[in-house]
Amino acid sequence: MNRLQIHDVSVVYPAAQGGAPVTALSDVKLTINQGDLVVALGASGCGKTTLLNLIAGFISPTDGYLTLGDSNIPGYPRVSLGRDIGDEVTGPGADRGVVFQKHALLPWLNVIENTEFGLKLQGVDKEKRRARAAEFLKLVGLEDFHNHKTYQLSGGMQQRVGIARALTNDPQMLLLDEPLGALDALTRESLQELLLDVWNETNKMMFFITHSVDEALLLATRLIVMSPRPGRITHEFELDFNRQFLQCRDARKVKANPEFIAMKEKVLEIIHGDEEATEND
């Protein structure tokens, strides 16, 4: 089974001029297993994005380490790191696809060229990569937009291309940094459904950051709530609202479920408590 493990990781940003060093993350332990859709929620400054950047390999931990890999299949290339087994994460790689809030598409390439870009980098031949890219563009509902310029698309469509591009590369894990944050409410709901379908079909590990409690509860199999100063994981919940949704395909019905409402209250209370504590500092 594939898994990502974060072992007692701390991240301290060096002091800015005249300030003290900032502890962005303190002693974070987290295991993400195959098929987990982990959603991180928390007041701003709680280190959500730092955690995602760590997993992506864009920053290195000050303390601790991350491993990614299969610890059960014999013969799998592995590194032994203390008590755990796996490949240490030391930088970005094709095994962890990233989707940002702002799409980060390449404007000089059209939609399908953007989607196949990762495979092109890896030297996959054109016919093969075109076919794969087309498959995932179809999955996100953009089969008729192959030759469009990316800057001519709406924000929701650009984000769909971003998701298709990450999937075409077939990563083990998908990292999504508020991917739906800049979209209008309706587009946002349809993309939530799309992401759940993708997750359900591919069974990939996903790490998803959001500011919306509704979104977090609807998507997550595991919800982690983080607190600022220093950034750390304070609460963790196992949820199954996404299973309920995949069965009934009705987000409003799931959100009207008393369990959902009670959970939402609980999470909001935690986050608001953190925000007040921050303001009182």
Added chain:
Amino acid sequence: MTNSVSNSATDAKDSSPPLSRFLARFLKQKAAPSGSYYGEPGAGDSRLIAIVTVACIIGLWTFVTEAGLIKPLFLPSPLDVIARIGDLFQDGFSGATLTQHMAASFGRIFGSFFLACITGIPLGIAIGCSRVVRGIFDPIIEFYRPLPPLAYLPLVIIWMGIDESSKIMLIYLAMLSPIVISTRAGVGAVRIEQIQVAYSMGANSWQVVSQIITRGALPDILTGMRIAIGFGWTTLVAAEMVAAERGIGFMVLNASEFLVTDVVIAGILIIGVIAFGFDMLMRYLETKFVPWKGKN
């Protein structure tokens, strides 16, 4: 009683001096014409006004010269200048036809431009991407960039002699810094997310430089090339001041020594038209190669 009160009120309202009322009418923001937004500075098409302005200047020029108000020594008539340009193509001036002068200048400008591009663009990218390269070249380029080419012309001549190579070197140096600086600015303008996404799709550093950074910097590179060609024409005359036998700059300088004003003006017009045409070409290339500029 009531009458006098209302009268004094109107008096107070109109008491501002007529000039400021006149100005206020122009300063008042008018309703936006359709197709533009209220408050957008300088909205509307100015092409017609530009054409009328140019026509007026030429008309005035023709009038004052043909009417004999200014001596041809100071300002020849545009008709004479046009006739002179025809002569220059056929008979030439100071030992070469206009075509030969133009060919000589074109060779220098585009030779230097080519050299400046093939060295300046990679250098700008390297400066933008590497701490070491930036540390080495930053002080050099920042020092010589603000120097006027005329200031280091004597040194270039001492080092390289008075033949073609010193002329090309001078124009090359004038073109190099805008290309390097714009390219470097373009590297800085590439969005970090685009670079990070590329790494997350398995790109290596070389692929990021060649396929993300260079492409992303292209709008600024083209701007730098446009500025460089402008600098090139500016420097051309200086380069052709010393030991040139052909070239439009040389032709103009030579004509001024003999007070042949119509050749001077013909040369200036030719340089102006060619430079303007090339600027248009570069703008066209921009819309063709970086249509996304300003849309992302």
